[in-house]
Amino acid sequence: MWTLVSCTQDAEGQTLVELTLGSDAPTVPDVWNHPYSLSIKFTVGTSLSIQLTTRNEGNSPFRLSQALHTYLHCEDIHALQIEGLDGKEFIDKVDEGQKRRQQGFLTIDREIDRVYENISGPVMVKDLPRAKSVVVESSGSQTVIIWNPWREKCVAAKD
Structure with a gap:
């Protein structure tokens, strides 16, 4: 389960939300044999910014692939x-x-x-x-x- 780190509003009226998730979280399936932590930061205002960061919490290097899936509505x-x-x-x-x-x-x-x-x-x-x-x-x-x-x-x- 993601953990809410912060939810604030800046001087420009943008909402900033930060969530974290670690490989030790009880709801994370044991499918990847590497200790890691994820952080995702959202900035919502007149535009949207998403920053996803993965941190290797172990001593062995690993390769990973990440994707932010954006589904956009269109008229036609x-x-x-x-x-x-x-x-x-x-x-x-x-x-x-x-x-x-x-x-x-x-x-x-x-x-x-x-x-x-x-x-x-x-x-x-x-x-x-x-x-x-x-x-x-x-x-x-x-x-x-x-x-x-x-x-x-x-x-x-x-x-």
Whole structure:
């Protein structure tokens, strides 16, 4: 179970929340044989900032992979554009891990599961019917995953 460390509001009216989780927490499944602690900090205001930190609490190095899963609402999936990936190579997990190169902005018109690596700039998700955009930026990682299960997998999903 995550433990609340703090919940405050700064002078600009932003809400700051910090949570921690350790490998010794009773609700953490014993599936990873390394002592660790996690810290996640949220800053919520006119924008959202999420900072996830993993600390190795043991003496042996280990490798890990982390992802923050962001699900974005859009008015019409057919009128969605994702910019900032033009010319970037990606691994197409729907097509058996084939390496491909993005041409222009990305639209979603079928199942997509792509891993873009070496992304250093922001990625913009444009919801054209609502004239809204979400800008996604990261530090400490240069990987962007674009995933949409499409209709068939959504219907089959148990959750």
